[in-house]
Amino acid sequence: MTGGPSRRTILGMIAASGIGGLAGCSYASATGKPAHTVSVYLGNRDAVRDVTVTVEAKDGTVVFERSYALSDDNEAHEDATFPESATPRDVVVAVDGYQFQRSWPEFTGSNNQCSDGNWEGIEVWIEGGPDEPPTVRLEGNCQHVTLD
Template identity: 45%
Template sequence: MYLGDRDETHHVTVMITNKGSDTLFEREYQLSDSNEADEDATFPASTDPETIVVTVSGTRFERDWPGFEQPALPCDGPNESGIAIYVENAQDGTPDVRLEADCQSISGE
């Protein structure tokens, strides 16, 4: 979870569901310049994420979980597929989100 505009503060909720609409992950954040990254927010790899819902200061965004069409996926070795979420501003100044698929190194498991 990253903040694009360093002068902004946003209340953000992230929810990830599977094909059966079961919630796999749900967390709230208060993003600001001094509080932005949560790189250890994991959920079990076997849960097959399907949909990502990000709500930024009341504006809801729904996206499909990135699939194997992404160049970074599938991941090799002990790494797991994951996403980075960037909270940014659209050209009109309203909140927007950008998702990037990547491989995450999971330690401590």
């Protein structure tokens, strides 16, 4: 689609216009429980990737696991959640038979801490072209998301 807005731009505009309507929803409810977020992005939209993201607690308990089929038609999945009361330690990402293990980002120090009312989350970026082995980049983020 040459010259037109990107899919993310359009989705962003739709999301921004609908925020006012969500004010009473449980997603942003003051009574909800705090949640960590997991967002997954395909860095090269020419690639097609099968991805599974698993988050483990200190004791090895799986606190989050989800599989994704990423492609140009589905290049991102944002804001999957799991309870903030879980203490994530390791992130295991399987991409097309390759496995990557990363530590949950440290949110310590004044530059990395989430501000009041926001909780720790991650962005998982799947990189590499269609004829290249995948690589994984993990970044921390902070968002205000709650669960019922």
